[in-house]
Amino acid sequence: MNVMQKSWRNVGLRxxxxxxxxxxxxxxxxxxAIPSFILPPPSNVFMALYxxxxxxxxxxxxxxxxxxxxxxxxxxxTMAFTLGVAVALSRRTEYFLYPFIVMFQAMxxxxxxxxxxxxxxxxxxxxxxxxxxxAFFPLLVNTxxxxxxxxxxxxxxxxxxxxxxxxxxxxxxxPNAMPYIxxxxxxxxxxxxxxxIVAELVGAESGLGMLIQSMNFTMDVxxxxxxxxxxxxxxxxxxxxxxxxxxxxxxxxxxxxxxxIQGAKSRSLKKA
Amino acid sequence: MxxxxxxxxxxxASRDAIAVRALxxxxxxxxxxxxxxxxxxxxxxxxxxxxxxxPSGCGKSTLLKILAGLMPASSxxxxxxxxxxxxxxxxxxxxxxxxxxxxxxxxLNNSMLPIDVQGLGxxxxxxxxxxxxxxxxxxxxxxxxxxxxxxxMQQRVALVRALVHDPALLLMDEPFGALDAxxxxxMNVELQRIWLERRKTVVFVTHSTSEAxxxxxxxMVMTSRPGRIGDMLKIDLPRPRTLEVMNxxxxxxxxxxxxxxxxxxxxxx
Numbered sequence: 001m002n003v004m005q006k007s008w009r010n011v012g013l014r015x016x017x018x019x020x021x022x023x024x025x026x027x028x029x030x031x032x033a034i035p036s037f038i039l040p041p042p043s044n045v046f047m048a049l050y051x052x053x054x055x056x057x058x059x060x061x062x063x064x065x066x067x068x069x070x071x072x073x074x075x076x077x078t079m080a081f082t083l084g085v086a087v088a089l090s091r092r093t094e095y096f097l098y099p100f101i102v103m104f105q106a107m108x109x110x111x112x113x114x115x116x117x118x119x120x121x122x123x124x125x126x127x128x129x130x131x132x133x134x135a136f137f138p139l140l141v142n143t144x145x146x147x148x149x150x151x152x153x154x155x156x157x158x159x160x161x162x163x164x165x166x167x168x169x170x171x172x173x174x175p176n177a178m179p180y181i182x183x184x185x186x187x188x189x190x191x192x193x194x195x196x197i198v199a200e201l202v203g204a205e206s207g208l209g210m211l212i213q214s215m216n217f218t219m220d221v222x223x224x225x226x227x228x229x230x231x232x233x234x235x236x237x238x239x240x241x242x243x244x245x246x247x248x249x250x251x252x253x254x255x256x257x258x259x260x261i262q263g264a265k266s267r268s269l270k271k272a
Numbered sequence: 273m274x275x276x277x278x279x280x281x282x283x284x285a286s287r288d289a290i291a292v293r294a295l296x297x298x299x300x301x302x303x304x305x306x307x308x309x310x311x312x313x314x315x316x317x318x319x320x321x322x323x324x325x326x327p328s329g330c331g332k333s334t335l336l337k338i339l340a341g342l343m344p345a346s347s348x349x350x351x352x353x354x355x356x357x358x359x360x361x362x363x364x365x366x367x368x369x370x371x372x373x374x375x376x377x378x379x380l381n382n383s384m385l386p387i388d389v390q391g392l393g394x395x396x397x398x399x400x401x402x403x404x405x406x407x408x409x410x411x412x413x414x415x416x417x418x419x420x421x422x423x424x425m426q427q428r429v430a431l432v433r434a435l436v437h438d439p440a441l442l443l444m445d446e447p448f449g450a451l452d453a454x455x456x457x458x459m460n461v462e463l464q465r466i467w468l469e470r471r472k473t474v475v476f477v478t479h480s481t482s483e484a485x486x487x488x489x490x491x492m493v494m495t496s497r498p499g500r501i502g503d504m505l506k507i508d509l510p511r512p513r514t515l516e517v518m519n520x521x522x523x524x525x526x527x528x529x530x531x532x533x534x535x536x537x538x539x540x541x
Contacts, residue, residue, distance in 0.1 A: 153372045160340045161389045161437075162360040171388065175376045252375040252417055 040222035049226035062230065064207040065196055068124055069238070072131020073192035077185065080136045084143025089169065101140070109134045110198045117203045127199040127207065134195030139184035146180025147173050179253045182246040189238045197231070288351075289441060289473040290316040290339065295348035297334055307498035308334050312348065314492060314501060319471040323484035323491045325530060331499025332477045336445050339475060340366055353440060362390050365434030365472075367447040371426035373418040379405065379429050380414040386437040397436065404432045407466060424455040431463070435470065444476045448483070457515055460486055468512060481534075482518060485509075485526045493533040503533035 022042045028034070029041040036044060052058040087094045087101075113130050120126035150173050158168045200209025208227050215223040295312040298305040308331040316322045326332045337343040339350055341360040350357045352364070365386070373382045383401045387394060405414060408428040418426055427447060434442055448456045460483055467474060467487075478484050484491045485507055493503040507526060509517055517523050 151372075153368050153370060154374070156337075156340075156342055157366065157368065157372050157385075158389065159342055159360050160364060160366045161386050162362050163389045167389055171385070172374070175374070178376075252419065254375075254419065 037219040037221050040225060044222040045225040045229070048220070048222040049229060052223070052226055058211075058227075058230065061206055061208050061211045062234070064124070065193070065200065065209070066234070068127040068131055068196040068200075068207065069189075069193045069234075071124075071128045072195055073135050073189055075128060076132035076135035076192060077139050077188055079132070080139035080184075080188070081143055081181070084140050085147065087140075088144045088147035088173075089165075105137050105141070109137070110195065113195075113199045113202045117199065122203050122205050127196045127204065130199035131192040131195035134198075135188035135192040138187035138191060139181070142180045142184030142187075143177065146177030146184075149180065150176045178250055182242070182250060186239060186242045186246070189242050190235055193231075193235060193238060287318045288315040289318040289320070289353060290314075290475070291351040291354075292339075293349050293351075295335075295338070295345050295350060297331065297338065297343075298346045309338075309345075310498040310500050312499075312501060314504065316473055316475060317489075318473055321467060321474045321476065321487055321489045323476045323478060323488035324494060325478055325481055325484045325491060325534070326494030326499065326502075327496050327534060328479075329499075330494040330496035332494055333445055335499070336443050336475065336477050339441075340364055340443050362437065363440040365437065365439035365442045367427070367430050367434045367442070367444040369446045369449050371418065371423070371430040373426055373429055373433075375418055378415050378417055379410060379421070382418065382429055383432040383436055385433055390437060392437060400438075401432065401436050404435055405429075407469070408432055408462065423451055424459060427451065427459065428462070431466070435466075435472070440473065442472045442474045444474065446478055447476075449479060456480075456483070461515065463487065464512060481527050481530045482523075484530065485523060486513060486515075486518065491526070491530060493530055495534070495536075502536065503530070505529060 026041045026043060029039055040048075083097070087097060110130070112133065113126075116129050116133075117126045120129055147169075154172055154176070155168065158172050163171070196207070197209040197212075200207040201213050204210035204213075208231060212224050212227050215221075215227070292312055292314050295309060296307070297309040299308055300306055312335065314322075324332045324335070334343065338345050339352075339357060341357045341364070344358070352361065374385070377385070380398075380401060383405060384394060384397065386392075387397045387401070402414065405411060408431055410425060410428055410432075413421065413425070418429065421429070430447070434444075448459045451459060464487060476484070476487060488507050490504060490506050492501060493505075494500065495502040505526065509520075509522060
């Protein structure tokens with residue numbers, strides 16, 4: 001059996017296992033007559049999913065949540081990167097900002113969601129603000145650590161060429177920090193979705209979090225499960241987008257090569 | 273050489289590229305200062321190859337950092353072509369123990385780093401970089417990335433990078449220390465060939481006595497704590513030297529004399 005066949009067989013086994021779990025779930029719910037508002041059988045969940053999309057009702061909510069997530073991600077990451085650069089490059093900035101950073105970092109940011117709703121209302125703004133706030137810190141910390149992680153010899157090399165502070169930043173520190181920054185972006189992306197959903201749960205006019213909340217009032221548990229399925233799919237897609245960017249930008253980073261490094265090794269010529 | 277100071281001085285047979293006078297270096301504050309270098313006095317002629325050998329902690333890397341302008345001396349002075357070295361300069365090329373290549377730059381772009389930093393104009397210099405890459409035997413690898421190369425090949429790229437902006441002085445800090453013995457000997461032969469072709473002033477720091485003798489016009493032996501000059505000897509072996517020269521009586525005599533100098537000064541660790 002060759003590698004191709006083996007991997008196909010594994011994929012088949014995986015799907016089979018998922019189907020088995022769903023079948024057991026369905027059987028238990030029916031066998032013990034568990035009421036649908038406690039635990040709906042998977043068949044009900046898929047029905048709810050189908051109805052939601054067939055009536056186009058889900059599309060609007062997905063759109064709202066996605067816009068909030070992307071805007072929150074963009075705003076939060078822009079601010080985190082800017083502040084991260086300022087802190088990493090200037091000890092003075094770090095000295096004065098450090099107490100604020102520590103205090104905010106220790107605080108669970110989602111706890112601010114109710115206040116933010118009071119300040120910014122039930123519309124999209126409060127969700128963007130919450131998403132931005134939650135996405136902010138992972139990238140801030142990674143930007144600072146990344147910019148400071150340049151090896152001493154590399155800095156000495158740049159200095160020995162009479163490089164300016166600015167050149168050292170652009171030619172060494174920033175590219176050197178990219179693996180850290182991308183790790184931060186990956187977390188920030190998922191955190192932005194989390195922030196948007198939490199703010200929607202607290203109070204919103206539209207969005208998947210608001211949908212969960214309203215289904216909860218009508219005891220539509222199957223519907224809630226269907227929204228959870230959508231959310232995990234969104235999480236996977238958002239993560240996939242950042243990972244795809246990372247692969248393109250960080251082609252040179254050994255820590256993220258995995259399969260690629262095999263190719264690089266077989267191509268490399270060791271004959272010095 | 274481009275960096276001539278005055279025709280009068282240049283007329284002299286052996287002009288000094290480097291002059292170090294009464295140089296000393298302490299680490300730390302006044303009361304708890306640790307003496308790293310004391311009474312360092314030497315000169316290096318233009319186009320001369322000077323090796324510095326010494327045990328760990330004799331301050332040879334510190335001396336090299338001072339010559340590179342990366343670190344100030346505590347007292348005394350170091351001159352390059354008659355002007356004091358008081359900060360990083362554009363006319364120095366440096367090779368470190370590890371290649372220190374940037375993984376996001378190709379071989380060619382790593383070689384071009386000094387050009388980019390010093391704004392020397394990529395268009396004019398790219399041919400020079402390519403010819404240096406050819407000189408070290410890496411033609412065809414211009415668009416490869418460092419992680420696709422072996423350690424020896426990476427160190428050749430580092431050498432190209434140190435030469436590309438045509439520096440007056442080449443500083444090498446144990447450049448082949450991380451390579452295996454066979455690659456190291458091959459690189460020594462290679463470096464001699466490049467040096468014979470380009471005739472740069474070179475200060476080459478090493479742990480290895482045989483490497484020092486093989487490459488150098490003169491070998492400076494240092495002793496440790498604090499680092500002082502223990503011995504300075506002229507190597508009178510014809511060039512180009514081949515690896516066979518290491519088996520000759522004369523070569524052995526030089527190596528023995530350096531070892532004795534090192535042992536007298538506290539020994540090699």
